[in-house]
Amino acid sequence: MTAPKVLISDALSPAAVQIFKDRGIDVTFDPGLGKDKDRLAAIIGEYDGLAIRSATKATAKLLEAATKLKVIGRAGIGVDNVEIPAATARGVIVMNTPFGNSITTAEHAIAMMFALARQIPAADLSTQAGKWEKNRFMGVEITGKTLGLIGAGNIGSIVADRAVGLKMRVIAYDPYLSPERAVALGVEKVELEDLLKRADFITLHVPMTAMTKNILSAEALAKTKKGVRIINCARGGLVDEAALADLLKSGHVAGAAFDVFSVEPAESNPLFGLDNVVCTPHLGAATNEAQENVALQVAEQMSDYLLKGAITNAVNFPSITAEEAPRVKPFVDLAEKLGSFLGQLTEAPVKGIRIEYEGAVASLNLKAISAAAITGVLRPFLPEINMVNSAMVAKEKGIVVEELTREVAGNLESRIKIVVEAEDMPRHAAGTVFQDGKPRIVEIRDIQVDAEFAPHMLYVRNADKAGFIGQFGSLLGAAGVNVATFSLGRDKPGGDAICYVAVDEAISDELLDKIHEIPMVKRARRLKF
Template sequence: MAPRVLISDKLSPAAIQIFKDRGVEVDFQPDLGKDKDKLAEIIGNYDGLAIRSATKVTPKILEKANRLKVIGRAGIGVDNVDLPAATAKGVIVMNTPFGNSITTAEHAIAMMFALAREIPAADASTQAGKWEKNRFMGVEVTGKTLGIIGCGNIGSIVAERGVGLKMKVIAFDPFLSPERALDLGVEKVELDDLLARADFITLHTPLTEKTKNILSAENLAKTKKGVRIINCARGGLVDEEALRAALDSKHVAGAAFDVFTIEPAETNPLFGHPNVVCTPHLGAATTEAQENVALQVAEQMSDYLLTGAISNAVNFPSITAEEAPKLKPFIELAEKLGSFAGQLTDTDIKTVRIIYEGAVADLKVKALTSAAVAGLLRPALADINVVSAPSVAKERGVVIEETTRAATGDYESLITVTVVTEQFERSVSGTVFADGHPRIVNIKGIKVDAEFAPAMVYVTNEDKPGFIGRFAGLLGDAGINIATFALGRDHAGGDAIALVAVDGAVPAELLAKVQALPQVKAAKALAF
């Protein structure tokens, strides 16, 4: 029986033709995405769902999607898909990460020019017959400093265009290597330096816990007077209320926004200000980009439904159906070891070394390395997936070294992930036991034995009496239940670690109390 795909958003006719040519049945209902109830009612009849941004794939819809194997998003952002729910259901979620990068970068440059020369206001005034030649005094971009926050796929295209416009380009991105910065012709700087120096600031970073309100009231106050701010990335990167206040006080000369905290944006604090230019999330809206991502998603979904080949999946690496059962527990282990290291690393990562020992060395280690790197970078780059992780790491100049060797220790299979930064080198090792569950068995050379849990607390401390009692007491006083408690030390009275699985999230104030205990060197809440 031929697989059936539902297209619930507007997609190019050429993409529909690709499905048909490949032998996939297509049901094209471009307005269905707006009707959640109707979508939930019929989703059970399909093997694939192709969407753009209008369709919201909720747990309620996934609950009814008993045949669904794949969701394909024509575009990069998958924030309209409930990823944990899709993963739990075993549904592959694919995106098209590179199809609209140039279009989005060009929109940011267009917005910068519109802002610099007040084009929208001048157009409205002129068409109203006013001819206010002296009112619209713009600024040149030549020779000005362009500050780019996030110099990944799109940010680096903006950087190249900025250099071409004879601007001085500076970039803040913890993952940008000095070598890559040199190739792009940009100066790598810290955020405070960028805020103080930039005449124009453009944002090109995903929305994560770390980047939410990266331009807060406090950071906007650090900017140069007369700065102009462009956001074509994600709503929520800028505190819109604080920006409005900075525009009203004339500290910020202008802002151009394509994305908003709440979309569709029918009202917004920025609306109505004379020095604000707004567009309705047009970043990826060009004929070429729409066509590219539509054709790409149709090819990827057809490949998966007809042959089992997976590409550009955000919740699974590109592997064949035959390889999946053996690889799956080790993929989970690699991703979690990477995530463990990533959550503990706040500085620039230079090198990632991954050693595969024993039986795991005979598996498809490329998929495992992708999983480890995705886990490592995800705390900082929310949109990253196991397929794009190696190229994102390469783009940012992170060196990835893979080594395979015969088993040398106590385990049939062992994966060790080592992260190297300017300041330190940190290793974590894990294995998969017969029960199929991944475990951590070594942290920074200290033996430990712990299963991963959704919420954990990691503590490094001096090995002195009394620590465990005080630590457990703090958790108990806060009403936090301990599920498992793993301990390790290098030698009596030396360095020790505790890795504790807890029921529920750990509040920041509790973490601060743990950090304040006399023997504690560092305490961190982890989520897996």
């Protein structure tokens, strides 16, 4: 049997190279190759695996030349440099290493908090300039202060552990933090408004999503305790930087320490130049240990896949055997899209997910299909979730996942129904896979529909009254929106109705506002799959 071949096209630890060799894999180490896309494209067709960091861009064009490629391993968490849909379409597994730099990032947040509390960077510059301004740099103690965590996931929980060791009081805002997990971490779970009022220090540890963007908006920042200090080592765009700069100048906010910015590389920023601000150039994961950890982890994962077929930390496919794949994959696709449909309609925190399997699908690998369903539901809130870690993430967030099976599925051969229990209300939808292998949605809110999924869709819930379709269609036509499919359903004449439309491009904010103005419309939501 010919040994699998792996190309490492970015700088990776020599220890990672040795792992491939020790496992019997033919490895080529060319750390500068990722920056030469033409030379990379010329040789990529020889390899079964590609190990990268951030310099190599695994584009659709490159993947076309990668005729033998089976796996891409990203040493690190971000996979923005990999075109995931193109890789998936070609059957290429994309793996990352989501937890290899967690400790390093958490430590940087703690270091930034100390630097801010004791004004270390400014004091260093002053002292080395020959000044002795001891009275100028009066700091504050960490001990006994209240630290407010926004996000208590993997990195946030490490920060909490370190802060408790520093004798701080730790409060945390995280809708998915269970009471039991909060007790185990030694933190008090609170709502965001309470955190803003009480925290002496605030540190952010959430991903960038539509729901977390500007979570510390001008309005939220105005509610903070006077003298608060804010640390962001998570993602740029979580804080309104201009509003924060104004509050720093006024003295309401005592200081800020940022490692990430809304625009990077950050050559200018409203926070730059302020005396009470500490800035670093996105150094959260920049330690020798973190870089070594992610390199070793990706080498092990890729070796396991190429030699054994084991899939770990894949961002585009669940754990599943080669024998199961042909039968399971269409239902994995259905479950993820059905979950995504419900997740995109859900704004309140999710408490539970129930997946009901009816008919032939109940005999398949439900772990893989359920993982896809959980991933679909939670990805709008947690974009870094994948089908491998989704069950673990749901458990950590205190989300109860249930599976129910039934031998029959009415008049369908197979049917999957997902119920999302959120804090405001439950939402549910059902779907199936017909002989063409394409997933279809067949029920929404107990209303029968029949629609395929498309990249851009529009969901409208409305009162079943004459005139709606005319007004709705006229708005789409006037906006130049081309309709691909148009599915309707209602519970009874004059009752509640649903309109589910596939369009060729995303609906604009302006058009969505106009749709909401139609008197019969109760809710309109654009969806992306």
